Amino acid sequence: MGKNWLYGRNVIVTGCSTGMGRDITRLLVNKYGCYVLGIARQKPKLDELKAELGDHFTYRRFDITSKEGWEGFIEDFKSIGFKPDILINNAGMIQPFTQFADLDDDKINKVIKTNFESIVWSSKAMIPVLKESKFGGIVIVSSASALLPVGGEGIYSATKCAVRGLSETLFQELRGLGIFVTNIMPGPVKTDIYKAREGEEKKVNDNLIEKVGLTSEKAAKRIVKAVRKRKPRVAIDAIAKLMDFGVRVCPRTTMKITASLMKVASKKLVPSFNPIFKEQIDRKAEIKAMKKSRKQFTYNGKKNVPNNDVFKNDMGV
Numbered sequence: 001m002g003k004n005w006l007y008g009r010n011v012i013v014t015g016c017s018t019g020m021g022r023d024i025t026r027l028l029v030n031k032y033g034c035y036v037l038g039i040a041r042q043k044p045k046l047d048e049l050k051a052e053l054g055d056h057f058t059y060r061r062f063d064i065t066s067k068e069g070w071e072g073f074i075e076d077f078k079s080i081g082f083k084p085d086i087l088i089n090n091a092g093m094i095q096p097f098t099q100f101a102d103l104d105d106d107k108i109n110k111v112i113k114t115n116f117e118s119i120v121w122s123s124k125a126m127i128p129v130l131k132e133s134k135f136g137g138i139v140i141v142s143s144a145s146a147l148l149p150v151g152g153e154g155i156y157s158a159t160k161c162a163v164r165g166l167s168e169t170l171f172q173e174l175r176g177l178g179i180f181v182t183n184i185m186p187g188p189v190k191t192d193i194y195k196a197r198e199g200e201e202k203k204v205n206d207n208l209i210e211k212v213g214l215t216s217e218k219a220a221k222r223i224v225k226a227v228r229k230r231k232p233r234v235a236i237d238a239i240a241k242l243m244d245f246g247v248r249v250c251p252r253t254t255m256k257i258t259a260s261l262m263k264v265a266s267k268k269l270v271p272s273f274n275p276i277f278k279e280q281i282d283r284k285a286e287i288k289a290m291k292k293s294r295k296q297f298t299y300n301g302k303k304n305v306p307n308n309d310v311f312k313n314d315m316g317v
Helices: 019-032 043-056 067-079 105-130 154-177 193-196 199-210 215-229 238-249 250-266 269-283 284-296
Strands: 010-014 033-038 056-061 086-089 137-141 180-185 233-235
Touching: 010 019, 010 105, 019 033, 019 043, 033 043, 043 056, 043 284, 056 067, 056 180, 105 137, 105 154, 137 154, 137 215, 154 233, 154 269, 180 215, 215 233, 233 238, 238 250, 250 269, 269 284
Parallel strands: 010 033, 010 086, 033 056, 086 137, 137 180, 180 233
Antiparallel strands: none
């Protein structure tokens, strides 16, 4: 397929009003002459983008986590004669930086719905439509956390791992039908997604992201380049590539080093890491003694198995 195949294509972009989604939309319209049907929640920002991009952009607002929402959306764009070539699943959200056991139940459900269920229902609804295009494709923006999950982001990382698994499954199922599937895994990007965090945590995150993160414009260029080349799997920045390399070469060691570095940083450099590792630090001597005591147990034969009578009465023994 020629390098210019992307020009003039019809593209659906979720989360198009801010950050990477906005810059992906701008790039597709301004550089490639695409017609973009955007999906987002913030009407004022969508109207601004419409005024900027003109007839090559329009938008819809609905609940992307809803199966019925996507079914209704398909009927909607069919009614105006829009025939999509590419679906870019960009919308997502981050969780408060906290231990999994302390994360609010409502927040868990919201992150799962936004980051994973929205992609399940969008992909399921759109695949039959994309089969009608000569240039069909599904682009899923995952995260470097899908490569190397980190403490404090358990549900966020889990959803991104799930998204990665789904994208790789879709790649296998749709490749033979001429539909490409691209899984994008960015590291830190300077976008509004981190505004979900508050107080000291937000301040530290803003400083870190400002120092090491990509701009959303640069991230958008790399994402669109990956789409143009129809790549199946792309880590778009140095941090994501380093994480990818580490888990490929020595996964266990990489996970241990990551946790150790975060634990050290939690003491002074990154105070928001402290709640994640505070119990480990406070109980260090106790845990060390516990690990030492259990070395006496060996389970090479039944005679070495500790006696445990906890179920005797229940089992009628």
